[in-house]
Amino acid sequence: MSSRPTLALLAGCTLWVLPAFSPAQPTAPALGGESIPRVLELLAEDFAAHDAGVVSSVPPSARAEAAAAYAEGIQHLKNRDWTRALARFRQSATADPAQPLAPIHAALCLALTGQPDPARALLAEALQRQPRSPELLAASAALHSLASEWKSAASQAESSRARQPHLLANYHVLAQAALSQKQPARIRQLFTLSLQSTPPAPAPIHYTRLAALWAGLLPLDGKTTPSQALREVQPFLAKAEALDPGNIALQSQSGMVAFAAGDFALAATRLEEVHRARPHLAEVREKLALAYIQTARPAQAIPLVEAIIHDAPHRHGLHLALGELHGKTGQWDRAADAYAAYHQLGAPNAQTLFALAESQLNARRLDDALATIRGAQIKHPSVPAFAYLRALVLHLQERHGDALTAFVEAEALATPNYTAMLDRDFYFRKGLAAEYAKDDAAMEAAFKRCLALQPDDHETMNHLGYTWAERGVRLDEALKLIQRAVELDPDNGAYLDSLAWVYYQKGDAKRALPWILKAAAQLPDDPVILEHLGDIHAKAGQPDKARAAWTRALEKNPARADEIRQKLNPRT
Template sequence: MAGAPRAQMEADARFAEGVLYETQGDIPRAVAAFRSALEAAPGDEELAREVARRFLRYQQPGAALAILQPFSTNSTHYELPLLQAEGHLLQNRPTEALTALREAHKRGAPLAALVPLLLPVLQRPDALPAEARPLAFVRELLDAPHADAESLLVLADAYARLTTLDPAERSQSAEVLARTARRVESLNPATPEQQFGLAELHLRSGAVEQAIRWYEQARAAVPEASPLRRLVLARLADLYLQTGRAEPAREVLEDLSKADPMNVQVHFVLANLALEAGRPAEAVDAYRRALTLNPKLEAAYYNLAQALLALQQPQQALATMESARTNIGRTFLVEYLSGLAASQMRDYATARKHFLAAEVLASTSETNRLNAALYFQLGVTAERTGDIPAAVRAFEQCLKLDPKFHPAQNYLGYMWAERGENLDRAHQLIEQAVQADPHNSAYLDSMAWVLFQLGRPAEALPWMEQALATMDEPDPTMYDHYGDILAALGRTNEARQAWQRALELDPNNETIRRKLQPDPSAAGSAHPAP
């Protein structure tokens, strides 16, 4: 037996020699020394594994597998099939690698050792035969005892991807993922990467609130400079937006804009949130940042124009639409919003041109844009520029498209009432508008005026009083109407007080001034459209 210790000493000496050559970068001599070590102790499995591990590192998988082969039958250590799996992977033999990994699992290999070798196999499920059933193996590993959080998260991600290829498994995948998520939670994942992975796992299983909770934990833990931070914030913002929580979404997006200031979409969404929340000035700044980064972002031009209109800045809105024409071309919305801006400036002739151009564009490319809102604006601008027949046609088309469009009901009804035309139809339209919005002071005024024009001032008076009681700001036309109605009822002194108030609000109105002469005779004369 004295030969055995000498052989082992020889093997150890040759192995140490190989390690020395390896550290010197002399791989050929290291390989020769390691082979000599194996020849000295051919039955030493631990030595064989150490040498095979080095041959795999040298990209010599065939040699490594040959070294391990004699021990395959009798070995009980999980490291041997793990090394065999690595060798098969280097030879692009995923089926053999998967078989070796199954054997390693049977021998008690920890998930942390199995998973890195299993992932390359799972990334090419099409290269495996049907009988290999990698999905079943992954499920088995998900239930393995003594699992670590990182391995479970990696396996759950692989499982989720594999179930997309297996309709039979898809129906139960949510429960498998939820069960795995609960297990990972019990392991108290401490790193932001693991917390993010757990949030992703909850999201895949449909547990949105739990996902948000773990994304928030990852957000608190991840360093400011980490690329992961941007992904965490993006996920959180998306979930808050999906669940209708605008304020948390805004706060997360503000953080994301600092972490990723060149992200156009972040600025655009922040602008949309501000606009929807009634903060147009904030929206304007964010839309402008988005457009600075991407001058071709079409929707940002339109939304920016709307924000500027909300701020009563029509000239800037028009300038924005001019920039849009330059950068994205002439579109329906460019013309339509230009029309709204010109209307806000009371330049109704220019506004009408834009609305007519929008109609032409819509009729050739976007017929769904030929809607009630467009024809209402065409009607308003036609009336304001004195083209009454065109105004009537536009309002009638508006109501044909949307019979309940009450702004058009009121406008057309009042326009006819003011001109003393179609008074019965005017009364009917205004009545419908009032029913739709019974506290609208302009509609109440229109009802009073059409009744007055129908020769029913006593019925008109309570409507006029309601209009005055509900108006947001003092309106000279309403006080003028009030005076006319009172005068028709013989209440001259009260009528003069109403006209006096109208003149105070509109000092340059000569029609009202004439009514205040000693013997007014102009009651019921024309008034501007609402």
């Protein structure tokens, strides 16, 4: 018996191989593809509520304008609206050139929008005015580190650290520089220095940030495990708790430490408690969603991501994350809606169009899927995955000849640059399409290609063998294939039925009978097996048993009522 499968839905399979991306700086997991280099996160956190202590000589009205623009820029920065933040920071820097934080944040926004050269130029100009500013040195070191200019980065970071040892971005840059220079022991030295430093006005947040930083950096020495790092940063957390016992924010930071160390299960446990107490804390909500994603808990992540989208609709990349999460939970209609929302807000590319079409296919919104694929193929005619996906949609629409044509197109496009797509599953699906299109030569070629790729592919052996047996052709070859399938999976009821059926088709009911009885024992309610059981009993001269089997087959499969009644009442 063949299971007669439809073409399997992709349900998240990747049909192409994308080039690996190796960032120069480590990035934390992020929602919607919005990963930010860790050093820039640290830089933003260092200066979010920082007072550089610079006395300005501009008029009070200019200072007020600079302060107001700077405060607006900080708010836009928190919302990840880099463009608006950049405009406000530039306004602030123009109004009061003596303050270093506005150009630092402007440079940060430039870097986050893919403009590293203007960012470095802006800081270089500011450093000419204030060459000893620890804030400007720290920011410049961070940007040099992003370009892997480790000598300049380390020099500036060390100068900044010597003046202000509480700026965390410096430790990150110096640790990365030590790694690039193959000096992992330097990481431990930097850890000790930071443990010994005390900021002018100690605050819990400083120590919890240090804990998070070193939980992530210590394992880079190649000797410290993430769990050991978590233990070693406990002194920082103890200092924080001593400054403010029972603070929910400290519990939040404990979760953040676990997150930074890659212990996402622990992070989720800690942050769940915080989220229950403070459901509107945006950073906690986002990190908790990410922790759920990293621990394969998409259902828990979905409502959090939806809430983030509600509060930050401009972050259109989150719709991609939401679509992926809905796909992982099998909610394909919602996945398709999420991807469609992204395309309304952002610029679609081949991968996002594929995700949309795949979700529409899995939701059985076949006309929508076909429309998406056709539009994608106009923009990306050389991507074979779209032809493959179109073949699956056409098959489900029972347009079998068109489906086979699409498979042929996909195979041609995938050769030679996308051969990873041409795996066993591709050829099995192509073989099914050819079978339904009644193209025997294409069917046989596709199934034989499956066996060439996976010589022990018993599913294909059974399917091809049963197809021949059902048609009463090439029965000796069919017998060999099915016998081998049964050897590989001896308790598979469908295979046992196939073996019985090929013997029946060869006219050997005696040899067929024990195999069909085994099949019926494995799958007692399968209508195909029951009908075969009746046929074989009849051929073996057992009419009463045949009638009993056919009667049960009729109960289980009303769609074949006419054929089965003809067997029960051959004169009617």
